[in-house]
Amino acid sequence: MIRALCAAVLVTACSMYAPASALASTPATPSATTPGGGCTAITAPPPESAPPTTVNTLRQAYFCVLDNYYSGPAMDPKALLKSAFAAYTQNLMRRGADRADLRLPALTGNRDTDWAAFAKVLGAGDPAALRAAITGMVAGLHDNHARWVRPTPPPEGGPTGTGIVGASAMQGPQLDPAARPPLFITRVLPGSPAAKADIRAGDIVVKVNGMPAFIGDTVNQGLIDAFASGTVRLTLKRPTTGRTRVVELEEGPVTQQPPAVTSRELADGVTYVQLPGFYGGAADQVIAKLQDKPKAVVLDLRGNGGGSPREVTRLLGAFAHGKITSYFCPLKGDCVPNRTDDSVPLLGSRLIVLTDRGCASACEDFSAAVKDNGLGTLIGTRTAGAVSGPSEGYLLDDGSVLLLPRVRHLGPAREIIDTIGVPVDHYAPMTALDLATGRDPGVAKALTLL
Template identity: 35%
Template sequence: MRAPRPDRAGLDFRCGRVPYAPAMTSGRVRRRAVLALAFGAALTTGAATGAWHETAVDAAVPGQRGAETRLRTPLPPGGVPLDGVPLGPDEARELLSVLDDPWAAYYPADAVSGYRRQVDGTYPGVGLTVRQAAGRVTVAYVQPAGPAARAGIVEGDEITAVDGTPAGDLGLAGVVAALRGPVGTPVTLAVGARPVDLVREILTGTDVTAEPVPDTGLLWLRVAGFGRGTADRVRAALARAPEGVLLDLRGNPGGLVDEAAAVASAFLPPGPVVSYDDGTGGRRELDVAGPPGDTDTPVVVLADGGTASAAEVLLAALRDRGRAVVVGSTTYGKGSVQAPTTLGDGGVLNLTIGHWYPPGGHAVDGRGIDPDIAVPAGEAETRGVEVLEGLADE
């Protein structure tokens, strides 16, 4: 039986799904073996590792880094259809425990509304993105006006514990999972040696902020994620007709591929944006769509190790097609695609279905995208403006 073809908007190019891996009792080991036999070929490939946005953290959820109005998934490579399968919470979690898929996630029925809501651009969370390097979990981005920002947490702060459990014991995925929770519930972070009490609230997960670069005709355009309406907000910002655009994708963990492609379309002439495995053994391509884009205004993209998934789709499309110069550091390297399926109990199972490729055809998964101009993190903004001013003068 051929699986239904997914709406492309249902694909998740988001960085940071957190698998659930329960401790194994003898009964669970037995059930795990049964699941492995029943779903054998569906226990498929995974993706890279990397920067995580606490959104997926919190909508039983991402954003983490999302869901769809129509939750249907293509067939996992070599697998069996799962739509409508009467898989209960315990069986779904056991299935995740045997998947070779670090981005797989299960959302119970009572959490699906939050999962859907996040794709519409909101999610419950504390407003920060985290990443791990050299064994340390640090803050990659703080959402303006969110709980973390109001508490004084800033980019670069080290998260040493969550609710009393050391970050080193939790690992990156565990830190992200520990940040999850319903709106109105508290969570305590140890930021260095300082305890910070936060309360989760509904946040906008698709921040688009635009402001002029002082004393220039340039526009600083920061895109922090890709949810419903992101592309519309980007186009509205571009209506200011700037002399150049500093497109800041640092710490952007990704989101919905159709929104990332729509943002790319705001800058590109007709042609390809991205191609991806569609989960049925075929390959699909997304091309520039929508109103004609601004193909003349110079663009410089700021990127770093937290630039992931759909953010890398946008960055690669602009660079491969000669539309932007990339300044900063190598991106995260998440080149995999996830798609959700609704189970018989109303829960949602999100599985990796394949990989995506930029117009140049090069692999991104596990490699990332190197900048055209590599600079230390603290110099990226200054250097980006310098490069952009030079391009605008030309």
């Protein structure tokens, strides 16, 4: 769903824990290889043009995972190669290019000899299938912060998409298997093809390209491929009128403003602040909105896809000092505690945090710190459970980047949040009718508590 909704439909960044090393911009040009033949931490943006993907690129990715991934040194290299080979052959089969002599060689568990046998079978390799193999190998880690990214030039004329930038069944960057019907749109970009077609937040998605949004009570994962195409046919129901209509949407130019903190007064001494992501400078933007030190802050983190752990500890420092916010744990050795940034002056405000299944990664880091340290109240729904650990970027020789966590995230009570999420204190989900009529059950519940 990252690719389908974020790239093809949403045209928005799904940041999770932002890999600062992969996003850094320095004059240095990183080398694509290390003496060991794997990869190197990236210290500058990847090149816009690079050689094609080769067997050597797959070799680099293989050794990069074993050397740099959180559990890489303890991994069975056979599992990595099996995942890569399965994806390689499946790609060939889809293209009608399978080879009769292509079989997985006998593997022993020795990373070097196994790679030599594997590479001999591949021969020169098929570039498209090699790219699929790297994707499959990374997917085999089953880690929501491990990704393989190939740089793509921006489209001529600017970004394109349908303009639908949010859906109720999103769990961080993917479809939520725990989502309950109906599926409805949560946000549409102004001036986009969707907006011009009068698609609004709250519109219920009944079908996508003729496929039902839910099969029974389970969200239809087939929607991923349907949304990935440039044209999509939506059957929509407006909750305020019950009217159902079919809309053909084609990608077109969209304009998306950079993320920004917004605020408004809810009541005397109560300030509402919406934080869309923990991007660089986000904490200070929130704090600037609270200079008057209101008696209570309703911090809306719904749909917040994450970002920098440093922004989390800095913003928490405005509400408490001397607290452990989370732990980063290596495969072996002691976990390292993260702590509130006590250089930030305390606001002295009561804190209420609004969360949903779109609150992922660094957003969950913040939410767990609030809950475990008793810093405030959580309202909404359980968070995404997508917080395995912050990623580091590693450059491969085709200009692509592997994003791999080197440590694992634990909450302040050393609890696992990844795949589970942070539960709320008060359940207040947003419904399609709420969105369509401008009601906000999370804010309403916060005001009753205040």
